[in-house]
Amino acid sequence: MDDLVDDHEPGGGDDPNVLVARTEHTLAAIADVARRDEDGPVVAKAIDTLDDALDSLVVGERYLRRRLRLPEGPGAPAETADLLLLVKVQELRLSIGEIRVRRRAAAAVELHRSLTRLRAGLGTTELQREIPRELGRLGYSRSLMSGLRGSTWRASSAFAHEDESLAGTLVEVGSAMPGLIGREEPETEAVRLRTAVLVRDAQSRPRVHRELVTVGDTRDYAAAPLVVHGRVVGLVHVDRHSQADVVDEGDRELLGLFADGVGLAFERARYEERFSAMRRQLELQITGIDELAYGTLDWADAGERPVPHPYLSDGPLNELTRRELEVLRYLAGGASNQEIADRLGLSVGTVKTHVKALLRKLGAANRTDAAARFHDLTKGA
Known part of the structure; x- marks a missing residue:
């Protein structure tokens, strides 16, 4: 029975395998005592998990508590050993409980982090x-x-x-x-x-x-x-x-x-996703309405010099849509994609799409080349 009292941390620390092994060892000692008891042996199920260990320890503790309440007599010499077994069972249950509490607390913190990442x-x-x-x-x-x-x-x-x-x-x-x-x-x-x-x-x-x-x-x-x-x-x-x-x-x-x-x-x-899809559809509808109406309307910002109507001008500008010409005008003035998007109420992605299209239609190599062509084509307008 002395091997049940040692210098190890109660219950075997945080290693589940060690706790299971120590539980099996402790229950084997209880079974040895039970075989000599007139109440019969303690029957325990196989121990594979911490839950199994905890269930078996509860059964063993109940048996020991019942045995320790027996009156003094022929079985009295075994009382000290029974008490040591009871202490060992309680230590094991405490260790298992501490592991489970720590794990659940850590899991709650990680759960919050996981859901935060998934909502990002x-x-x-x-x-x-x-x-x-x-x-x-x-x-x-x-x-x-x-x-x-x-x-x-x-x-x-x-x-x-x-x-x-x-x-x-x-x-x-x-x-x-x-x-x-x-x-x-x-x-x-x-x-x-x-x-x-x-x-x-x-x-x-x-x-x-x-x-x-x-x-x-x-x-x-x-x-x-x-x-x-x-x-x-x-x-x-x-x-x-x-x-x-x-x-x-x-x-x-x-x-x-x-x-x-x-x-x-x-x-x-x-x-x-639905909002983004609706926004893209709305942009397409606005662009279509603008281009339909552009055949009868001139356009110019207040205080700014007007440029030729895209469908009435000669040369490459005739190939541009109204929206592409608007983007080109701001681009030629040195505006960034973000600035153009803010001025026209578009997304940066939409502005990039228009820039690519107008570069292709003008045969321009880059933004600087497109700006130069714009200034050449609108010179004197």
Whole structure:
């Protein structure tokens, strides 16, 4: 029994594998005591994870507390040893609890960072690509992003720690053999209840996506729905391929928060994409209206010298649209693209497009050449 009291940090420090090993050692000692107890042996399940260790330690502690309340008699000499075992069990439970608290606190901080990165102006296509990578940064060794159309969910992107080929395989399998709501029980629950779910011992579960579970050799995993504008549009899956550090209830809750944040990021991205598309369409409509009206209207800024009408002038300027001629006039005056955009109420990208077009039509090599040609063609006008 002396080997239970040593100079190591209580519970074996922060290494989950050490904690599992020390838990097994402690429970073996409790089992030795239990075999001599008239109440019979303590039956404990196999210990593969920290959750298993914690569950078994709770059973062992209950047994020891019950035994220590026995009256003095033939079993009294064992009381000191029982007390030492109880202390060891409590130390192990404390160490496991501290690890879990620290991990959840760190995960909350990283969750905020991940969602901040995903809201940083990414489009919907970029979001789909980045979501599995951000889940990797949250500590999951494998993650999968799937889109949902009707009742079918199909993989679109994945992450596998230090194994890009596995990530590709997960997408390939999840795309070629899509899941079906109503067939895979965990995903059906996630979509219909709009909540994150935890799946334990997936290898023995009958109603899971068997091909994905097999190719990933997945034991435990969590899945959560992505809700955008009140509708489930996708699913995210995570797991950890480790013997002592698997997915648990804390991961289910974390993934649920992540999915909620991602849903908002998708909504924001869609609004921005629609706004940009509407702005581009409006610019095209304004340009078309201007060019239709230009056949009957002269133009000149107040206090500035007017230039010839583009459709009535001779030479290369006749090939330019009204908007291109406006851009050329400011360009010839030394204005930058940003300054031209501000004066004309356009985006810098639109100005660049007009500059390229007018350089081509004038046969100019660059902006300076175009400005010189403009001055030559409008000299005396």
